[in-house]
Amino acid sequence: MSDVIVKNISIIGVGLIGGSFALALKNAKVVETVFGWDANHENLTLAEQLGIIDRAGPSLTDAVKDADVVLLAVPVGSMQAVARSVLAHMKSGSILTDTGSVKQTVVGSLEPLAIESDVLFVGGHPISGTERSGAAAAFKELYQDKRCILTPTPNTNSTALAIVERLWCAVGSEVVKMDVVKHDRILAAISHLPHMIAYSLVNSVSCYDRYPENILDFSAGGFRDFTRIASSDPVMWRDIALTNRESLLEMITQFEQFLAELKQDIDRGDMERLFTFFQQSKISRDAILHPDPKEH
Numbered sequence: 001m002s003d004v005i006v007k008n009i010s011i012i013g014v015g016l017i018g019g020s021f022a023l024a025l026k027n028a029k030v031v032e033t034v035f036g037w038d039a040n041h042e043n044l045t046l047a048e049q050l051g052i053i054d055r056a057g058p059s060l061t062d063a064v065k066d067a068d069v070v071l072l073a074v075p076v077g078s079m080q081a082v083a084r085s086v087l088a089h090m091k092s093g094s095i096l097t098d099t100g101s102v103k104q105t106v107v108g109s110l111e112p113l114a115i116e117s118d119v120l121f122v123g124g125h126p127i128s129g130t131e132r133s134g135a136a137a138a139f140k141e142l143y144q145d146k147r148c149i150l151t152p153t154p155n156t157n158s159t160a161l162a163i164v165e166r167l168w169c170a171v172g173s174e175v176v177k178m179d180v181v182k183h184d185r186i187l188a189a190i191s192h193l194p195h196m197i198a199y200s201l202v203n204s205v206s207c208y209d210r211y212p213e214n215i216l217d218f219s220a221g222g223f224r225d226f227t228r229i230a231s232s233d234p235v236m237w238r239d240i241a242l243t244n245r246e247s248l249l250e251m252i253t254q255f256e257q258f259l260a261e262l263k264q265d266i267d268r269g270d271m272e273r274l275f276t277f278f279q280q281s282k283i284s285r286d287a288i289l290h291p292d293p294k295e296h
């Protein structure tokens with residue numbers, strides 16, 4: 001294999017994100033052996049049966065001791081504890097990276113631990129996903145034509161950064177580099193706030209009790225499209241909400257202000273303001289799907 005980037009990679013947390021990365025790397029033939037470990041043994045066995053990983057454990061130590069790169073794809077709230085266990089068994093000079101959806105907390109806690117262990121740390125976050133979880137949800141095309149944000153710091157080793165970048169490019173992603181604070185603010189707006197709104201919407205509609213029927217049975221395209229992400233894993237979203245607290249609260253406050261204005265305009269029957277509000281939103285939303293070619 002001439003295009004191999006690293007010989008051995010270990011995926012800790014072989015779910016949607018870790019499993020899809022493993023499948024895509026194998027498909028691109030840029031790694032020789034994929035080791036895997038997962039706290040859920042049934043999921044780990046399934047990942048091996050599905051050919052997502054070549055070797056499961058049999059222990060966390062076995063899964064990481066020969067790895068050139070270890071990728072952590074566990075919930076954000078478990079990252080630090082898992083990193084401690086993993087770093088105790090990693091080779092000196094090897095690379096630790098992660099996929100956590102929040103970067104300030106994760107990079108802030110993992111980087112010093114890695115430095116202590118003589119391991120090179122690179123923070124990362126693929127901007128792709130689905131509402132599904134576990135190895136069964138993994139698929140090799142997940143990262144194709146998507147972005148992956150890497151969050152180097154002044155301590156980041158440039159060779160390690162280049163290797164992690166090559167791995168993400170090999171699975172079809174465009175790599176963007178960004179500092180952790182900017183990352184967390186942008187993701188609070190574009191991903192974390194929409195999840196909070198989708199969860200709240202489903203809960204508020206399902207609590208509507210004016211009629212005996214479950215009114216969710218009447219939901220069609222619009223409600224289902226809008227709330228798809230409310231089927232996402234609750235542990236993952238609890239951890240994201242708590243670790244990106246400050247940026248998320250800022251976005252929730254801004255959203256509340258918009259909703260309050262909308263409520264007031266509906267209450268007052270202000271046709272002009274309502275029209276402008278909906279029109280501005282339509283223009284912004286349409287531009288995501290059909291960006292102005294002059295701007296490129």
Ligand SMILES: NC(=O)c1ccc[n+]([C@@H]2O[C@H](COP(=O)([O-])OP(=O)(O)OC[C@H]3O[C@@H](n4cnc5c(N)ncnc54)[C@H](O)[C@@H]3O)[C@@H](O)[C@H]2O)c1
Binds near residue numbers: 125135
């Ligand atoms: N799902 C998304 O859309 C998405 C997108 C980008 C990044 N992420 C991030 O990637 C990470 C993984 O998300 P996912 O969607 O693959 O979740 P997932 O639930 O599909 O997979 C996580 C896996 O980690 C395992 N796990 C949990 N705790 C563990 C521990 N202590 N030790 C070992 N394994 C453990 C679980 O058993 C599970 O198999 C999270 O940090 C998430 O924030 C998710």
